[in-house]
Amino acid sequence: MIRLFNTYSRTLEEFRPLDPAGREVKMYTCGPTVYSHAHIGNFRAYVFEDLLQRHLELRGFKVRRVMNITDVDDKTIRGSREAGVPLAEFTAPFKKAFFEDLETLRIKRADSFPEATDPREIGKMIEMIGTLLERGLAYQAEDKSVYFRINKFPDYGKLAHFDLAELRSTGRVQSDEYDKENIGDFALWKAWDEVDGAVKWESPWGAGRPGWHIECSAMATQLLGEQLDIHCGGVDNIFPHHEAEIAQTEGCTGKQFVRYWLHCAHLMVEGQKMAKSLGNFYTLRDVIAKGYSGREVRYALMRVHYRAPLNFTWEGMEEARQALARVDDWARRLGGKVEEEENVQPASALDGLRRGERPTSNVQHPMEEFEAALDDDLNISGALGILFETIRETNRRIDAGEIDASEAKAWLEWWERVDRVLAISGEDGALTAEILALGEARMQARLAKDWRKSDELRDELAARGWEARDTKDGQKITRRGGA
């Protein structure tokens, strides 16, 4: 049984998809606004969503996921104006970069990435706004913009658990919208303004562009239907964005929009909020440029429970690197055991692999326990704890000569299953001719017991990102860090 924390109810709920067969899961995740490179805080949310999707899939669900791309809003318009290029030309490179970054972090691609400027989506938004107007849930103000009338939607505020009467303005958003009936009414359609330049679409209410919230309602219902199983985003999207989505969508369909709302806590950097003014603002590219690999960043962003604040630090990146190296070495070691024999079949009874003899052992059934931890609202720390205990125990037993090729193969198969969720396994980079030559030279030096030269060659290999280890089976050269 999978349990997830639903923001709406503020409780852990058993997860059951709407699909009568209980198999298909409709999942919508708020994507990036492409006015710059996404930062690691954004990616924390996307990595969390990826972990959720992968775990649901491991548990046999068929996930249909949509992630939107916001390519028109105040910031993208401002950016294109400042760059002096058309909007689409301004956002294109950021879209491309976003998809590259997803790949770097091994985030599975959603089934579709609808864009807000897609005519088909704009059409759907206009259709929905029309419906809301017909029902009296929206109105066109004197400034020609169309607003949602929150007083007509009694449930408004239920997701965020806000009492609307208690709200007070933070002054973050300029309140120049005197035309609204209620300060809390939000724009569905923004009338064209001079600063919008060429950015405009025709609508029954005049030229303009869609409000931000309506795009998610339109795309989600258009691509996944009127009711979703899961909708994710960062905690800062709870209000007003997701609240507005509920109002708009349910205002049109009369049906519950989302069954499970999941929100990811914020990322902090060195104990502080990430901000350009503090100089601690990082894009994924910034971290990669420091020499870290995508999977190292993935691990660092993933290893803390999604509802707890995550403090990003360089010390944390080093920890991620070391932890992954430990996993890599373990998997390599098992691979080596398997190669010792030919035509190895995995031990048939996986349960028999549990390490029951030692009283100090905490993990009795790693196969089940790892997945059970993730079932519990994605308890990643618990799951990783089981993985690492299993690693220590299997390493110990390999040292003791207790694991044969058949059992090693079974552990590797388990690891492959685990890694379908974690997606952190290493790739051995191809040995180049230069590295091979250095390795060969070092072997010769060792045979000649020229330790000094052998150590120098080891340093040279290290400088190129490779490590030479002397084992009883001879020298082994492996990639260290990165990759």
Next chain:
RNA sequence: GGCGGGGUAGCCAAGUGGUAAGGUCGGGGUCUGCAAAACCUCUAUUCGCGGGUUCGAUUCCCGCCCCCGCCUCCA
């Protein structure tokens, strides 16, 4: 002021009404030409603070303190 999330070893972090997983760092050891890896071992009488319930609380209840966030277009 309202609504959330969090405060567990140097750092990251799981967890349960019955006496603290795991990762990382550091010390010692086995192994090694030396290393590395691996393994063994040491490092929280203690879980923000103060009360209460209980035979027993880090875990339940009450109060308080601190950090982070949202309060109308920031994941």
